Amino acid sequence: MSTVSLNGLSHAYENTVSPSVHPFNLFIDDGEFLVLYGPSGSGKSTILRMLHGLEAPKTGSILIDGLDVTHAAVNDRDVTLALESYALYPHMSVRDNLGFALRIDGLPAEEIAARVESVAEKIGLSAILDAVPGDLSPLQRQTIALARAIVRQPKVLIMDEPIVNLVPEHQADTVRLIKDLQQDFGLTTLYATANLADAKVLADRIAFLDHGRLIGVEEPEVAEALV
Numbered sequence: 001m002s003t004v005s006l007n008g009l010s011h012a013y014e015n016t017v018s019p020s021v022h023p024f025n026l027f028i029d030d031g032e033f034l035v036l037y038g039p040s041g042s043g044k045s046t047i048l049r050m051l052h053g054l055e056a057p058k059t060g061s062i063l064i065d066g067l068d069v070t071h072a073a074v075n076d077r078d079v080t081l082a083l084e085s086y087a088l089y090p091h092m093s094v095r096d097n098l099g100f101a102l103r104i105d106g107l108p109a110e111e112i113a114a115r116v117e118s119v120a121e122k123i124g125l126s127a128i129l130d131a132v133p134g135d136l137s138p139l140q141r142q143t144i145a146l147a148r149a150i151v152r153q154p155k156v157l158i159m160d161e162p163i164v165n166l167v168p169e170h171q172a173d174t175v176r177l178i179k180d181l182q183q184d185f186g187l188t189t190l191y192a193t194a195n196l197a198d199a200k201v202l203a204d205r206i207a208f209l210d211h212g213r214l215i216g217v218e219e220p221e222v223a224e225a226l227v
């Protein structure tokens, strides 16, 4: 059960004239896939960075499962950013890549092994746990990059334009993969994109951003380009 409540949240970078994000309210339900959609500079990354704990809000609060994490440290809020596949460690096996963050988190070795095996089995990676990323296809590497976030069992998963650096023929596959895994694991997810077609495929709801303002929240079936 993980909900996210953003209340009167706003942000301004130092030494800038206008706010990067104007005050807004948004509630993301347990297991919901919420897409932040808008052009470059509309405030998507800044909102995700506030949720992650990398930027402090100017006003407002962030509640995760009703708990106020507005000023909590990055490691104390159970929000995980899924990184792109080039962030995998090339010389480490898939198994060690998946377990890496859990070792940093200080989990016991048996629990790390159990979690890695369980996620790998669910995703269909069991047969390649001992391979290194270089031996695998781009889509397998994407899968591992996502699995590495999922294995941490975060309350909230965030992704910031995760497919923009992929060649076009891998983008659609990766979008489907992201949607499938998010549904399988029931993760509450926030995903930033400037691509409305991707937003419609992925989202339960789309939050439209324009010049730092939340200008509407729509279900994908009825979403028209507001920006």
Ligand code: ADP
Binding pocket: 040, 041, 045, 161
């Ligand atoms: P994105 O659209 O993915 O946020 P940008 O190209 O807008 O990427 O920004 C790339 C980097 O430059 C980010 O780290 C962002 O914080 C920084 N940046 C963007 N706009 C400014 C600005 N006006 N002043 C300083 N840094 C900026």
Ligand code: ADP
Binding pocket: 013, 014, 016, 020, 038, 039, 040, 041, 042, 043, 044, 045, 046, 047, 192, 212
């Ligand atoms: P998006 O992710 O939608 O591209 P951002 O959150 O990166 O939007 O940017 C929102 C606004 O904040 C933009 O006007 C951008 O130029 C500005 N901005 C982003 N990063 C910085 C930064 N490090 N310093 C100053 N301004 C920034």
